[in-house]
Amino acid sequence: MWLCLSDSFLSIVDASNEPGTLLVRARRAGDIEAVFPNAKVTQSIGRDYLYRAQIKREEVSAVLAEQVMKLAYPNFKSSVADPRLHAAYSSTWSIMSQLQEYAPYHAMPRQGFRAHPLR
DSSP, X not given: OEEEETTEEEEEEEOTTSXXXXXXXXXXXXXXXXXXXXXXXXXXXXXXXXXXXXXXXXXXXXXXXXXXXXXXXXXXXXXXXXXXXXHHHHHHHHHHHTTSSBOTTOSSBOTTOOOOOOO
């Protein structure tokens, strides 16, 4: 799971080597601690994510629920203050928009897509 927050980007996967634990990963120093202040973060040089922490599944679930409850912005990208993180999210937004049959803010379907009515 990718978790895009206003102040951090995390990847959360099953840490199969320790039951009941998830592996929370980050590319930037401090991102894990911003969301999980008590996490024991390690560096894994040569891996896909430089920073990692094993966190109990229940804690991850509770923190994610808390993030949803305190969500207070009408536009996610506008809530991101860090310029590099904002640029990364904007690039991700643009790339993922290519999955949509209608380009954002367009009324005609993209070439090669067949428009699907809402069911």
